[in-house]
Amino acid sequence: MEKFVYLFNEGNGTMKETLGGKGANLAEMTNIGLPVPHGFTISTQACNAYYEAGKSIPSLVESQVLVALSRLEEKMGKKLGDPVDPLLVSVRSGSVFSMPGMMDTILNLGMNDETVEGMGKLTSNPRFAYDSYRRFIQMFCNVVLDINVYYFEQLLEETREQKGYNSDPEMTAEDWKEVIVGYKGIVKKHTRKDFPQDPKEQLFLAINAVFDSWNNQRAIVYRRLNKIPDHLGTAVNIQSMVFGNMGNDSGTGVAFTRNPSTGEHKLYGEYLINAQGEDVVAGIRTPQPIQTLKDEMPGVYQQFVDTCKQLELHYQEMQDIEFTVEKGKLFILQTRNGKRTAQAAIRIAVEMVEEGIIDKQNALLRVDPEQLDQLLHRRIDDKHQRVLLAKGLPASPGAATGQVVFDADEAEQLSAEGKKVILVRPETTPDDIHGIVAAQGILTSRGGMTSHAAVVARGMGKACICGCEALKIDVKAKQITVEDQVIVYGDLITIDGSTGEIMLGEIPMIEPKLSDEFQLLLAWADQEKKISVRANADNPVDARKAFEFGATGIGLVRTEHMFMDAARVPIVQKMILAEHYSERKESLAQLLPMQQSDFEGIFEEMKGYPVNIRLLDPPLHEFLPNKDELLVEVTKLQIQNPTSPELQEKELLLKKVRQLHEINPMLGHRGCRLGLTYPEIYEMQAKAIFYAVATLADNGAEIQPEIMIPLVGHVNELKRMRQVVTDAAVAVQEETGKQFQYTIGTMIEIPRAALTADQIAEEADFFSFGTNDLTQTTFGYSRDDAEGKFLQSYIEEKVLPENPFAVLDQNGVGKLVETAVKLGRTTKPGLKTGICGEHGGEKSSIDFCYRTGLDYVSCSPYRVPLARLAAAQATIRHQSNKNEVFTTA
Numbered sequence: 017m018e019k020f021v022y023l024f025n026e027g028n029g030t031m032k033e034t035l036g037g038k039g040a041n042l043a044e045m046t047n048i049g050l051p052v053p054h055g056f057t058i059s060t061q062a063c064n065a066y067y068e069a070g071k072s073i074p075s076l077v078e079s080q081v082l083v084a085l086s087r088l089e090e091k092m093g094k095k096l097g098d099p100v101d102p103l104l105v106s107v108r109s110g111s112v113f114s115m116p117g118m119m120d121t122i123l124n125l126g127m128n129d130e131t132v133e134g135m136g137k138l139t140s141n142p143r144f145a146y147d148s149y150r151r152f153i154q155m156f157c158n159v160v161l162d163i164n165v166y167y168f169e170q171l172l173e174e175t176r177e178q179k180g181y182n183s184d185p186e187m188t189a190e191d192w193k194e195v196i197v198g199y200k201g202i203v204k205k206h207t208r209k210d211f212p213q214d215p216k217e218q219l220f221l222a223i224n225a226v227f228d229s230w231n232n233q234r235a236i237v238y239r240r241l242n243k244i245p246d247h248l249g250t251a252v253n254i255q256s257m258v259f260g261n262m263g264n265d266s267g268t269g270v271a272f273t274r275n276p277s278t279g280e281h282k283l284y285g286e287y288l289i290n291a292q293g294e295d296v297v298a299g300i301r302t303p304q305p306i307q308t309l310k311d312e313m314p315g316v317y318q319q320f321v322d323t324c325k326q327l328e329l330h331y332q333e334m335q336d337i338e339f340t341v342e343k344g345k346l347f348i349l350q351t352r353n354g355k356r357t358a359q360a361a362i363r364i365a366v367e368m369v370e371e372g373i374i375d376k377q378n379a380l381l382r383v384d385p386e387q388l389d390q391l392l393h394r395r396i397d398d399k400h401q402r403v404l405l406a407k408g409l410p411a412s413p414g415a416a417t418g419q420v421v422f423d424a425d426e427a428e429q430l431s432a433e434g435k436k437v438i439l440v441r442p443e444t445t446p447d448d449i450h451g452i453v454a455a456q457g458i459l460t461s462r463g464g465m466t467s468h469a470a471v472v473a474r475g476m477g478k479a480c481i482c483g484c485e486a487l488k489i490d491v492k493a494k495q496i497t498v499e500d501q502v503i504v505y506g507d508l509i510t511i512d513g514s515t516g517e518i519m520l521g522e523i524p525m526i527e528p529k530l531s532d533e534f535q536l537l538l539a540w541a542d543q544e545k546k547i548s549v550r551a552n553a554d555n556p557v558d559a560r561k562a563f564e565f566g567a568t569g570i571g572l573v574r575t576e577h578m579f580m581d582a583a584r585v586p587i588v589q590k591m592i593l594a595e596h597y598s599e600r601k602e603s604l605a606q607l608l609p610m611q612q613s614d615f616e617g618i619f620e621e622m623k624g625y626p627v628n629i630r631l632l633d634p635p636l637h638e639f640l641p642n643k644d645e646l647l648v649e650v651t652k653l654q655i656q657n658p659t660s661p662e663l664q665e666k667e668l669l670l671k672k673v674r675q676l677h678e679i680n681p682m683l684g685h686r687g688c689r690l691g692l693t694y695p696e697i698y699e700m701q702a703k704a705i706f707y708a709v710a711t712l713a714d715n716g717a718e719i720q721p722e723i724m725i726p727l728v729g730h731v732n733e734l735k736r737m738r739q740v741v742t743d744a745a746v747a748v749q750e751e752t753g754k755q756f757q758y759t760i761g762t763m764i765e766i767p768r769a770a771l772t773a774d775q776i777a778e779e780a781d782f783f784s785f786g787t788n789d790l791t792q793t794t795f796g797y798s799r800d801d802a803e804g805k806f807l808q809s810y811i812e813e814k815v816l817p818e819n820p821f822a823v824l825d826q827n828g829v830g831k832l833v834e835t836a837v838k839l840g841r842t843t844k845p846g847l848k849t850g851i852c853g854e855h856g857g858e859k860s861s862i863d864f865c866y867r868t869g870l871d872y873v874s875c876s877p878y879r880v881p882l883a884r885l886a887a888a889q890a891t892i893r894h895q896s897n898k899n900e901v902f903t904t905a
Contacts, residue, residue: 020062021080023087024055029331034059036251038110041351048330050323050348054091055105055255056084058223060112063249066227073220073227081223085254092256097215101138102131104148104257107222109229111250114352115238120159120229122222123292124152124257128213136189144262146192147184151292153199153211156218160225163206171198183301185290219254226252234449240812241453258347260340261292265313268292268340271306271320273328276336276356277413277514279363279533283307283324285337286464292340302483303464319346327351332373333382334364357413358387359531366533376540377892383537385859385886391534392878396512396523403520405509406498408459408484410516411470416457416479417510417522420503422491424451431455438509440496442489443482444469452478457511459518461487479513487518530881538566538881541888547865548872549883550628552852554578556617562877566884569625570618571784571874572724572852575701576634578614579607588639593672597696604700611704612711619712619719626720628784628852628874629705630763631698631737632690633726635681643673682789682798687727688737695740698725702744710754721758724784729766731775738779763852764836765789773836777843784874785833787853787861791820794829821854824861834868850874859886866890 027035027043035043039057046052062077073081089095094103107122127135132149136142157163172184175195181187187195203211212218229235230250239246260268271285286303289312310317320339323346327335336354340347356364365379374382396402396415418436421427427439431454439455441448443462449472452458457479458469464483473480488497494505503509503520510519530538550571551562555578559570579588584607591603618627650670653663678684691698702723709719725737738760749755761782764770767790773783792799797807799821810816824830833851840847850872855861857875862883865873867890875883 018061018076019080020059020065020077021084022057022059023084024052024057027057032112033248034061034251036060036110036112036253037114037352038108038350039251039253042253042255044330045327045348045351048326050326051346053256053258053347053349054088055253056088057110058252058254060249060251063227063230063251064247066224067249071224071228073223078220081220081254085219088254088256096126096219097128097131099130099134102126102134102215104131104135105219106253106255106257107219107226108253108255109226109250110253111230111244112248113242113244114355115235115242115244120226122152122155122159122225124148125156125218125222126215127152128215128218130213131215139262141262142189143187143192144259146189146196147187147261148259148292150192150196150199153196153203156222157199157203157211159229160221161203161207163202167202167206168199171195171202223252226250237449237453243818246814255349258340258342258345258349259292260288260342261290262343264289265344266290266340266342267309267313269303269306269309269338271324271337271339272334272354272356273324273337274334274354274356274360274364276334276354276360277410279356279360279367281367283321287339302462302485313341313344316341316344316346323348329373332368332378358383358389358391359413361387362391362531362537363533366536377544379537380541380544380885380888381892383885385882385889388882388885389879391528391530392881395514395525395528396510397526400524402510402517402523405501405503405518405520406484406486408461408481408487408516408518409464409470410512410514411464411482412458412473412478412480413514414457414479415510415512415514415523415525416455417508417525418456419506420496420509421451421455422489422494422505424448424454427451428454438511440487440489441469442491444472457481457513459484459487459509459511461485461489473513479511481511481513481516481518484516484518534881538884541884542566543888544891545884545887546891547862547870547887548850549880549887550626550850550852550856550872550874551877551880552856552874553618553877555614556621558877559618559621562880563621563623563625565877565880567625567877567880569720569872569874570622570627570629571850571856571872573618573627573629574633575611575630576632576638578611579632579639584610585639591697592636592639592676593669600694601696604696608700608704608707611701612707615705615708615721616712619708619717619721624718624720626722628722628724628761628782628850629701630724630726631701633687635678635684635686636676636690638681640673640676641669643670643677646670646673682792688725688733689727691725691737691740692733695737698737698740699744702741703748706745706748706756706758707752709756709758710748710752713754713756719756722782723758723760724782725760725762726786727765727789728762728776729768731772731779734762734776734779759848761848764833766793767832770832770836771839773839774843777840777847780840780844780847782848782850783836783840785836785849785851785853785870787824787829787833787851787855788821790832790853791825791829794825794832795820823858824855824864826864830864830868833864833870837868837870857883859889862886863890863893867894 024043024046029040029044032040035057065074092103094101096103104124104126107125127149132145136145154168158165200211260266267287267289268291269287274281275284283306285306287309288303334354335351338350361383365382368374369379418438420440421437427437428450430437436456438457439451440459443460452472458473460469460482461484470480470482486498496503508522510523548568550569551567552572553559553562553570554574587603587606591600594600650666705721723741725734728734741760759781761780763784763786765786837849849870851865852874856873857879862873873883
């Protein structure tokens with residue numbers, strides 16, 4: 017008989033796929049003797065069975081839940097629904113991967129009109145009992161009965177105002193009884209049924225709701241953002257309740273064993289006295305820093321500190337811990353690996369190595385390469401004056417500027433229009449996820465540094481400030497009031513998530529600097545990786561940045577980008593419009609010293625590392641005016657000034673543009689096809705490269721130019737073009753008297769080239785895979801058309817698992833790459849291979865490149881640190897390949 021339900025002591029930390037992350041950790045903590053309230057977990061397989069049964073709990077699952085409940089009642093000495101000494105439980109979801117704020121929680125389940133009286137007598141605290149009951153009704157109705165929490169909050173706020181209270185702890189038992197009557201009225205109005213009183217009915221309705229929440233909109237969005245598979249399902253954790261709202265010797269909190277923003281090895285968290293767990297993360301009350309618990313409850317604080325150390329050493333990871341104190345007794349409700357900023361991830365990984373907790377390889381695997389982008393963005397320039405508006409809690413580092421918006425839909429809409437926005441809310445909820453994604457930063461007036469807004473923002477690397485109580489936010493009027501200052505919808509503000517400062521207007525930003533820990537981690541990565549990391553750079557400035565970020569070469573210089581300079585475009589146009597070879601050579605002679613200067617600058621910046629230069633690739637018409645706009649100009653001149661010399665000039669230009677116009681330019685007259693038609697263009701470029709090499713040789717520099725012929729589909733194309741480059745080299749060597757080394761290869765971006773790579777390798781010293789175009793030609797997609805029209809819906813509807821232009825399609829495009837490497841090295845065993853498409857900076861694609869035996873990856877300069885780390889991780893993950901022989905890149 018398949019087992020669907022596990023008591024906490026029946027599981028362990030290795031069972032995440034069955035128990036979910038939360039359930040596995042509860043089981044593990046139970047087994048190592050921590051004070052965990054008893055309970056049981058309904059498995060992720062039960063969730064899948066629920067959906068297979070048409071969103072109905074199968075009878076086998078139901079019977080196992082009842083058996084586990086009976087065993088829990090025995091352990092606790094209490095029964096669910098007992099009017100004298102009732103067992104109350106919490107119901108929490110728990111997927112395999114942590115999904116903070118995405119799923120739904122119910123506390124105090126088992127309360128009804130009878131058990132609330134029993135709880136009041138048992139604890140001699142009727143106020144606590146009725147407070148717990150009203151919380152349960154509110155949560156249950158929101159999660160299970162789908163009644164908007166707004167109705168309950170509105171009634172509660174009106175009650176507080178009527179009675180002259182400022183906060184919930186001032187409410188008496190009689191006050192809560194009034195609220196409960198009102199809450200029941202809301203339930204009756206919206207469901208036309210009474211609030212369910214049978215605790216077992218409550219339990220199974222709650223289990224249904226948790227399973228249903230696996231496929232609610234916010235969960236789907238979160239999974240899509242974080243690439244979490246849909247088939248995993250969620251577990252359900254049923255746990256006996258402990259109460260943090262039983263008086264001033266009780267409380268609840270959330271803490272991290274290290275600072276999740278900075279990585280500092282210091283306990284970081286918040287708690288609330290006389291509160292339940294959801295109060296901390298919901299942002300309804302602003303909590304106190306965890307350190308002040310030392311003054312309130314010194315014994316509990318020390319026990320908690322010791323528990324944090326025990327958990328961190330046990331898991332060898334920074335932990336995110338939820339706890340409750342009931343009548344002076346500490347209970348641990350949950351632990352999981354804590355989410356953290358990139359800055360914190362690096363510091364924690366490095367310091368854990370220095371503390372002897374983990375080794376260097378483990379440290380490298382701890383940091384997500386994609387997170388490193390957070391460290392390579394701008395921050396506020398301190399030299400500029402700040403008009404400080406207010407200050408809140410620094411919840412997620414980094415800075416952002418944008419227009420103030422007050423709801424998630426507005427944020428999404430304006431962002432789609434290309435505008436930068438700051439999402440401002442009293443507090444965020446999981447329903448705001450799409451607005452948080454769209455916004456540059458998030459600002460809330462309530463909630464702490466472990467609130468929903470803070471946790472989600474940190475995970476996304478977005479600036480966030482929480483708990484700024486000085487802000488009076490009026491969502492309906494779309495304005496913020498701070499003392500006598502009013503900020504309205506659309507106004508520009510800047511937020512600094514590192515300091516908590518909110519400033520008026522836009523403030524200039526500066527480039528980031530890499531921390532010592534970051535540099536050390538990357539140095540460890542360089543020691544491990546067996547695949548080199550280069551950069552795509554088209555000018556000396558980009559080459560310098562690539563070198564600073566640790567690139568050991570340039571994998572792609574797109575020479576056509578050098579022609580786009582405003583001063584050069586007229587010369588390029590003149591070259592294109594030339595009717596005769598002699599006219600074209602004249603223009604090329606003007607371009608040659610410009611190109612030579614470019615190459616010299618790039619070579620100097622790379623200080624002897626190899627530089628791979630792709631000869632001119634795009635269609636010539638891209639350098640000419642737009643055909644439709646030119647036609648309008650010609651038509652106007654024909655009407656207004658038919659005899660003007662300008663008209664003749666424009667007509668000639670229009671004629672040439674029409675001649676060069678192509679139905680499908682991507683597959684037209686470009687790349688080596690252009691070189692074959694106009695070999696003098698490639699000859700000029702090759703000479704510019706070799707003149708640059710010869711000039712720098714006078715200064716003792718050793719240059720390693722790699723000259724790449726683009727868009728080759730047949731070996732004969734490469735053979736012809738190779739000869740053009742070789743002849744240019746001979747000519748420059750004879751003219752300058754300098755001898756130099758160089759290699760000639762090709763970019764593999766046409767399927768036929770990959771399939772005939774053994775033949776092409778006869779004429780190539782290297783292959784560089786241009787996976788952008790290889791993806792287009794393999795799928796038959798025009799990237800611009802696909803991304804603009806259907807590709808997004810393909811991804812959303814799971815036709816494709818990923819955007820193939822962002823993440824390499826290993827099953828299709830990848831097979832062509834593998835085939836080309838294998839065939840090419842059959843002809844030339846030492847053939848150097850690399851990748852220079854955008855995939856060269858994406859972690860799973862880099863892993864593929866390592867497994868395929870490529871010598872290097874090349875990406876944009878700002879992704880070089882990411883690629884260095886991903887290359888190291890690929891090496892570590894595939895230890896069996898460590899003895900492979902790789903050629904030098």
